Every structure is written in structure tokens, then in C-alpha cells.
Amino acid sequence: MATARAAAEGTASGHRAAPVHVEPADVPLEAALVALADPVRRTLVRELAGATDWERTCGTFDVPVTKATLSRHFSVLREAGLLEQRDAGPRRLNRLRRAEFDARFPGLLDLVLREGE
Amino acid sequence: MATARAAAEGTASGHRAAPVHVEPADVPLEAALVALADPVRRTLVRELAGATDWERTCGTFDVPVTKATLSRHFSVLREAGLLEQRDAGPRRLNRLRRAEFDARFPGLLDLVLREGE
DNA sequence: TACAGTGTTCGATGATCTACGAACGTTCGG
DNA sequence: CCGAACGTTCGTAGATCATCGAACACTGTA
Numbered sequence: 434m435a436t437a438r439a440a441a442e443g444t445a446s447g448h449r450a451a452p453v454h455v456e457p458a459d460v461p462l463e464a465a466l467v468a469l470a471d472p473v474r475r476t477l478v479r480e481l482a483g484a485t486d487w488e489r490t491c492g493t494f495d496v497p498v499t500k501a502t503l504s505r506h507f508s509v510l511r512e513a514g515l516l517e518q519r520d521a522g523p524r525r526l527n528r529l530r531r532a533e534f535d536a537r538f539p540g541l542l543d544l545v546l547r548e549g550e
Numbered sequence: 551m552a553t554a555r556a557a558a559e560g561t562a563s564g565h566r567a568a569p570v571h572v573e574p575a576d577v578p579l580e581a582a583l584v585a586l587a588d589p590v591r592r593t594l595v596r597e598l599a600g601a602t603d604w605e606r607t608c609g610t611f612d613v614p615v616t617k618a619t620l621s622r623h624f625s626v627l628r629e630a631g632l633l634e635q636r637d638a639g640p641r642r643l644n645r646l647r648r649a650e651f652d653a654r655f656p657g658l659l660d661l662v663l664r665e666g667e
Numbered sequence: 668t669a670c671a672g673t674g675t676t677c678g679a680t681g682a683t684c685t686a687c688g689a690a691c692g693t694t695c696g697g
Numbered sequence: 698c699c700g701a702a703c704g705t706t707c708g709t710a711g712a713t714c715a716t717c718g719a720a721c722a723c724t725g726t727a
Contacts, residue, residue: 449723450675462665463589470583471715491674502716504675523673523724540657548579566693567705588685608704619686621705640694640703 449520457514457530457537465538468513473498474506475545478515481529482546490524515542566637574631574647574654582655585630590615591623592662595632598646599663607641632659 468474473496480494491507492500507527510516514537517528535542585591590613597611608624609617624644627633631654634645652659 462661463587463592466583466587470580470587472580473715475580492672498715499717500674501676501718505715508675520724525674538661541661544579544655544658590685609702615685616687617704618688618706622685625705637694642704 452511452518452525454517455512455514457533460514460537462538464513465541468509468515469541469545474510475548477506477510478529478545479548481527482531486528487519487526489527491527569628569635569642571634572629572631574650577631577654579655581630582658585626585632586658586662591627592665594623594627595646595662598644599648603645604636604643606644608644
């Protein structure tokens with residue numbers, strides 16, 4: 434049954450592994466700090482903040498790493514409650530969980546978004 | 551000349567290497583996030599926040615590391631603008647740079663101090 | 668059905684970091 | 698002056714992390 438696998442993955446009908454999300458409310462402070470301590474991840478967050486929700490796909494970010502490394506960074510951001518992802522055909526769309534993350538860690542995201550004036 | 555060495559260390563009359571401090575205003579965001587990403591250092595910060603200025607010496611903190619490791623953690627906190635130290639005889643007194651650090655990174659210190667309710 | 672585009676996973680590598688014991692320097696009390 | 702107390706520095710060992718290339722899986726199109 435395809436539904437058994439889909440259920441394990443948290444997807445109803447997709448043939449693809451759904452991205453694993455963590456609610457910002459469930460994120461430990463340490464996970465948030467570790468995630469944002471990396472300069473590449475902070476760049477991703479800032480670029481994402483400058484776009485509308487679901488506008489950017491993973492491959493459109495300007496960071497000096499390969500797609501393999503980029504994929505790992507997105508995984509860390511998801512597990513820190515900073516990012517939400519949705520599949521759209523072969524692409525994966527991204528959304529910054531701005532309000533939710535700010536509610537969990539007030540001020541933290543603002544510090545990142547204002548880095549470098 | 552004792553003064554030459556003292557000048558290089560930034561001390562006028564002490565016979566001891568003065569601790570190197572960094573002003574919170576000069577601290578990059580990354581240094582602050584990296585410093586606070588470590589659980590032992592967050593414990594030090596929280597314990598320090600629960601005491602008055604210059605009350606605690608380095609050896610009085612309840613963390614499960616040796617004094618060598620502890621000394622390194624204090625060094626990191628100093629360079630992140632979180633800590634100020636002053637020598638008092640053989641001991642080294644500590645002070646949390648609460649207002650200054652909060653002015654540089656609004657909200658960040660509060661997140662650490664409120665960790666775990 | 669083949670193929671190009673997108674993104675993930677795997678395994679390995681190199682750098683970084685935490686941690687420790689040992690040795691050292693300094694300060695103060697006996 | 699000797700020794701205990703305090704903290705730093707050194708060298709090392711182990712773990713973790715960022716990074717990469719290669720292989721894989723899925724989607725949409727020609």
C-alpha cells in the first residue's frame with residue numbers, strides 16, 4: 434500500500450518524502466542558537482525574509498556551497514522552527530516562519546535580519 | 551622594565567596578566583550566538599545573573615567541567631562582551647555586562663535568562 | 668519512454684570545539 | 698620562606714560539524 438508509506442511520512446498522497454517540520458513552540462533555545470550561529474544559515478534566513486512566502490525555491494539562494502550542503506542547512510533550519518517547506522512539482526518552496534518564531538524567541542530573528550545594518 | 555610588560559598587558563601596576571575584554575558594542579552577532587550556543591556557558595551566564603556584580607569568583611560556579619575547561623569558557627564569554635573580570639588577590643571576580651550587552655543585542659540575554667521558565 | 672531539472676542521502680575528509688591532566692605563575696597565610 | 702589556593706596555558710584526545718562528490722529519487726516535458 435502506498436498509503437502506509439505515505440502515512441509514515443506524514444503525507445496523504447504525495448510520492449515523495451515530505452520535509453520534516455518542527456513547531457517553533459517546541460524548539461529548545463539551544464537549537465535556535467546553534468542554527469543561527471552559522472553564517473550561511475543566517476544568509477538564507479535574511480534572503481528569505483526579503484521575499485514573499487513560497488516565492489523562493491531551494492536552488493535560488495546565493496550562498497557559496499554545493500546543493501548537498503545547502504540541503505543540510507535547510508534541514509537544520511526546519512528543525513529549528515525557522516523554515517517551512519512545501520513541494521511544488523520537482524521544486525521545493527520555502528517560507529520563513531517569522532511570526533511564529535518571533536513569538537517563541539522574541540527579538541532573536543530581528544537581530545539576524547538587522548545584521549550588517 | 552616591569553612597565554613595558556605591564557603596558558603590553560594593559561595593566562598599570564598588577565603583576566599578573568590582565569583579562570582581555572571586548573566591548574559589547576564591538577561584538578559581532580556571530581560571536582554572541584556562538585558563545586551562547588553552549589549549554590555550559592549559558593549556565594554560567596544565568597548563575598552570574600543571579601548574583602550581584604563582583605560577587606562570584608571563577609571557582610564558585612556549579613558546572614560539570616574542570617577548571618581548565620572553565621577558564622576557556624570564561625575567555626569565550628569575555629570576548630563575546632558578556633563578561634567583565636577583575637583580579638582580587640589570587641581570585642578573579644566576575645560581573646555580567648547585562649545592560650551593555652542588552653543594548654547591543656536587545657532581547658538576546660533575556661532569552662537565555664528565561665530558559666527553563 | 669527517455670531526458671533534463673531539482674533536491675536528498677550517503678560516505679569521506681578536514682576543521683573546529685569541548686574536555687582533560689599536567690605544568691606553571693601568582694597571591695596570600697602560616 | 699614555604700606551601701596551599703586560585704586560575705591560566707599547553708598539549709592532546711574525542712566528538713561534532715561543514716563541506717564535498719557521487720549516487721539516487723522524483724517531477725514534468727519532449
